[in-house]
Amino acid sequence: MTNSGVIRRVAGKELALFFASPVAWLFLAGFAAASLFIVFWAESFFARNIADTRPLFEWMPLLLVFLCSALTMRMWSEERRSGTLEHVLVQPTPLWHFVMGKFFACVLLLLLALAATLPLPVTVALIADLDWGPVWAGYLATMLLGAAYLALGLFVSARTDNPVVSLLGSVALCGLLYLLGSDLLTGFFDTEQAETLRLLGSGSRFESITRGVIDLVDLFYYLTLIAVFLTLNVYTLEKIGWARVANTPRQRHWRAGVTLLLANLLLANALAEHWSLPRWDVTEGRLYSISSPSRELLSNLQEPLLIRGYFSARNHPLLAPLEPQLKDLLLEYAEAAEGKVRVEFIDPLEHPELEQEANQRYNIRPSPFQLADRHQTALVNAYFNLLIEYGDEYRVLSFNDLIEVRTSTNGQPEVLLRNPEFEVTRSIRDVLYAYRAGGDLFAGLERPVEFIAYVSDAALLPDALLAYRDSVVAQLQRAVDASDGMFSFRFLDPQADDGELARRIQQDWGFTPMTHALDSERDFYFYMTLADAHQVVQLPTADFDPGQFRKALDAGLRRFARDFTRTVALSAPQPSAQMAQYNLGGPGFANLENAIARDYLIARENLADGSVSPEADILAVVAPRDLGEAAIFAIDQFLMRGGTVILATSPFSVEPEKDALALRDWPRGKLRDWLRHHGIEMANQLVLDKRHARFPAPVQRDSGDHQFRDVRIVDYPYFLDIRGSGLSAHPLLGSLPQVTMAWASPLQLERRAGIRINPLLWSSEEAWLSEDDAITPRQDETWSAPDQTTRHLLGAMLNGRFESYFQSPPALPETTGEGDGIGTLLKRAPGSARIIVFASNDFLSDRVLGAQVRATGTQYLGPIELFSNTLDWSLQDEQLLQIRSRGNFNRTLPPMEPQQRLSLELFNYGAALAWLVLLALASWVLGRRRRARYRRELGL
Structure with a gap:
């Protein structure tokens, strides 16, 4: 018989004996039940709310200790107890064939046991976005670790004739091997010693593979363990047939050969730690490798x-x-x-x-x-x-x-x-x-930039602007001298040549004549722009203050430079201590400000003065309240200069009130009219969605004639869970997998000529609208949805040639230089202007982010990542968009009703039971065929 034939027959015999024992079925059923119980109960799979299978594999090293010890406890000890081992020892076939046959039988049994857990990742993949890379890596790690434990268990079984002693010995040794690298032991040592123990232990390498990184060093470690214990198994069996006091050449050769083989395997494993061996990051998006x-x-x-x-x-x-x-x-x-x-x-x-x-x-x-x-x-x-x-x-x-x-x-x-x-x-x-x-803006320019000023003849300019013009020319000349050919400037008179240029710039950019308060009948032009081959940016005049021109010029040049930190003008409410009285997170927008500050400079903007900082590259207005005409003028003119305006706004905001949540009207002043002017409307309603997140909300509890307020984590349809088709394919969203929008209103957009609309965020198809101001959940309350549901737009970007909301400059508060009375108004924006609007005042607030921390147990920064992506994309700083959202806790489970969760859990238990029944049926059919074949061979 060939070598493979012997191995196959030994494996077949062991499998038949295993399935003939009721104890074997008890172990398989116990393993499946324990695995699923740990996932759904010990690790609270649904409360954990992460779409992965880590809970299954976190406990697998310990579960394998008992399963593998149970699989191997009778393999050799039963042979020794029954006396059949002597028959094996006198066979002409080498002993390693029998060892490998039993080993392969145990490995196949381990595979059959693991198959009972496969419905779990399938379930997760059906309900959420599962990364299959760590799943398959986890099963690979389980097979390698299990094979190592099986080899160890076979070695222990070969040294005793008592199956119980074999079981206990295998559990002890496998447990010790796992304990070597566990935090329970390494915590008592310094980093270097702890790292050495992790290299020896089986658990730390297992964790490395299950996270989705397959390192050849780790594979070699497990293969070394398998080879070591299988070699010791063969050597143990060989020694049984030796005389106790003999020292024959064969025995010396065996001892020397086994010693050399084990020494080489251990040495190679130690050296492999210092070798540069390949590793494979099998996670989706290669999370553990540089991109x-x-x-x-x-x-x-x-x-x-x-x-x-x-x-x-x-x-x-x-x-x-x-x-x-x-x-x-x-x-x-x-x-x-x-x-x-x-x-x-x-x-x-x-x-x-x-x-x-x-x-x-x-x-x-x-x-x-x-x-x-x-x-x-x-x-x-x-x-x-x-x-x-x-x-x-x-x-x-x-x-x-x-x-x-x-x-x-x-x-x-x-x-x-x-x-x-x-x-x-x-x-x-x-x-x-x-x-x-190095402080040189021109070093960051990729293409030459030209300063083009549309300025009237000196005879038409007010005296104040003559001095300003001369100062600007002098500063521009110094910039040209320092630019190494990357910067130039020119002045054009729009009123020359019968005003042809004036008509063109009014049509293209909305540049209308200016007037002076002391001479309103004398019109003139004084507009400044920067342009390269791809874009045109208008510079603010900053009340024609010569001391502010260089700041405005540098801010404009940063729009063209790749290597310079940009400035974000941020207008957001100041913190209020009342927001934190329910321990739902810190007040204000500190998390948002910290996120912006990590990549950009922040200019806190007071829009009430009618202007935006000349250094600002982008304007972000969050939860605006009671914006007057001056504030709207500041936003409007920033947009007209080709800027990007990011708005997070809604007709409502939610604030704590006594022991409840109060829905407040959030007066936005003139902002509503300004948005409507650009075709953006928000209904005075809130969006609710069956696909929602959880929220630690004040809950009213009735007890007899009394009412009490508790803070509990509840399903909350006002926290919209946006994922999948709710996230557009726009690059602004980067690799963002999910966003939670809190207390959002529906957006309605009117298409206008010259304006492109890009929807960004949608609710699910199971959303509906409500005007009810009772938003505090009651105990055990279920939020009933109407029969008709549909998706609603929650975020969008508008890009194009916007028309100014104003027909003439409004009366602004007195500021430095305002006394000159020069009226400046841009009436049309260039094509680079953008409005990006998110229909919620609160989704970026600290109290909402803090609520998500308490609901999920982890820091939740999805809205912050969305806002950061918006800044990156708008400022053409897209280098980090692909890797910003590669954190550990991005893949979450969709909202589910309790009955749905119970059904999914029971499905996994039922699938495991069905698998065991299928195995039992297959074992019975194969056993019946085998017995029939024996009867035919015996002539019965």
């Missing part, structure tokens, strides 16, 4: 870039496992940069000079952590920081920038890397641009 925008950025490096990691040897146990993941990512930067990036890892406590430099030059300080060892609890100051340095420019990332802390369903903190590639790439971009620009 093409990062590689493109690295290709622009001209000087060496330093990335230095400051990691203490003794760090917090929850941060220690993240350190190797972060190091692997940083080493990828070095590899992708082909020598232009130098990566260093140091422990500042072991290098006092580097620690002093970190403290004094980079302001890197250790963070205090409370640690417990075998003897005491102590407060330790530890480092977990990154330094990115390019030339004399640098950025520092602390552990707050790098990690995400999530409260798991069992109340324990879960610490993961947030989105390290985004943070590191953004820092590299910042230092690169700052170094290349």
Whole structure:
């Protein structure tokens, strides 16, 4: 019989014996039930609200300890107890054939057991956006770890004739192998020692693969374990037939061969840690590998870039496992940069000079952590920081920038890397641009830019503007001298040649004649623009103050420069302490401001003065209230200059009132008329949706004749869960998978000539409208939807040649230079002008984001990422759009009714039971055929 024939017959025999035992079925059913129970109950799958299968694989190393020990407990011990092992030992077939036959039988049984869990990822994929890469990687890791445990269990079984002793011995050894690399043990050691233990333990490598990164080093580790224990199994069986006191050449050869084989396998495994072996990131979007925008950025490096990691040897146990993941990512930067990036890892406590430099030059300080060892609890100051340095420019990332802390369903903190590639790439971009620009705007220009001023003859200009014109010319000449040919200027008289140019600029840009208060009959022009081959930008006159011109010029040039930090003019309500009385998150828009400040300069804008800062590149108006004519004029004229205006506005806002939530009318003043002028209307209603998020809302509870208010996490249809078809394919949305819109109103847009409309956000088809101001949930209340539901537009972008809302400049508050009485009004915007509107006052607020934290257990920044993407796209800074939304908790489950959740859970239990019944039926059919074949062979 061939070698494969022996292995196949041994495996077939073991499978038949296994399925003939009731205990075997008990183990298979117990494994399936335990796996699903852990997912749905211990890990609270639906409350966790993340569309992945991590809960299944997190517990798999422990479940496999018992399953694999149960599968192998009788394999050799039963042979020894019954005396059939002697028959095996005297066969001419090598012993390793029998070992491999039993091993393959156990592996097949493990596969059949794992198949009972397959309905779980299928269920998640049907109801949400599942990344299948980590799922298949998780099953691969399970098979490798299970195969290693099976090999160990076979080795233990071969050393005893008692199945119970084999079971207990296998559980102990497999458990020890897992414990070596677990946080339970490594927390008692410093970082270097803990990392060594993780390399020896089976659990840490398992976690690395299940997150979606298949490293050849990890595969080699598991294959080494399998080979070691299968070799020891063969050697154990071979020794049984030896005389106790003999020392024959055959025995010496066996001992030497086994020793050399094991030593080589262990040595190769140790050396593999220092080899640069391939790794495969199988996650969708390659979440754990640097992406093409990062590689493109690295290709622009001209000087060496330093990335230095400051990691203490003794760090917090929850941060220690993240350190190797972060190091692997940083080493990828070095590899992708082909020598232009130098990566260093140091422990500042072991290098006092580097620690002093970190403290004094980079302001890197250790963070205090409370640690417990075998003897005491102590407060330790530890480092977990990154330094990115390019030339004399640098950025520092602390552990707050790098990690995400999530409260798991069992109340324990879960610490993961947030989105390290985004943070590191953004820092590299910042230092690169700052170094290349070096304060010189013209260094960032990709194409020549021309300053074109449409200015009347000096005889028509007021005396104040003559001096202003002379100052502008002098400043422009200095700019030309410093631009190295990238900048030029010219002045054109619109009233020359019978006013042909005046008619053209009025038609194209809405540039109408200006007047002076002291001489209203004398018209003149004084408009300033910047232009290249692709766009035209108008510069604000800043009340014709010569001291403000250079600021306006620099702000305009930044619109054309790639390598300069842009300025966002932000108008948002100031914090109010009343907003936090229900502990629903901090007041105001601090999270929004912090997000903007990480990439851009912020100019806090007071629109009431009738103007927008001349340095502003984009205007964001969030939750505007009671905007007067001066504020609308500021917004209108910023738009007319070709700017982008982002609006987050709605007729309503929600505020706490005593023990409830109050829906307040939110007077927007003249803004409503201005939006209507541009064809944008918002109904005085709120959108509710069956596809909604959860919310920790005040809930009214009735008890007898009394009413009480509790704060509970409830399904809340006013928190619209937007995903899938609700997110347009516009690049502005980047890779954003989901957004929650709170208390939003429906948008209605009227198509106008010359205006392009791009819908951005829609509710689902199961949405409806309500005018009811009773928005506080009651206990056990179900929100009934009408028979007719439809989707509603919640966000849109309008782009094109807008017409000004004003026919003449309004009376503005007195400001510096206003006394000159020069009336300036732009009546038509260039084609680059945009209005981006989101129909909610509150979806960006801290209290709403804080509510999402309490509802999901993790920091929720979907709306902030949407706003950041909007800024990036609008300012043509799209480099980070692809990787901004690659965080850990973006894939969430859709809203579901309790009955639907119960049905899905029961479906998984039923599918596992059906699989076991199918196995039992197949086993019975095969057994019947086998018995029939034996009868025919015996002539019965």
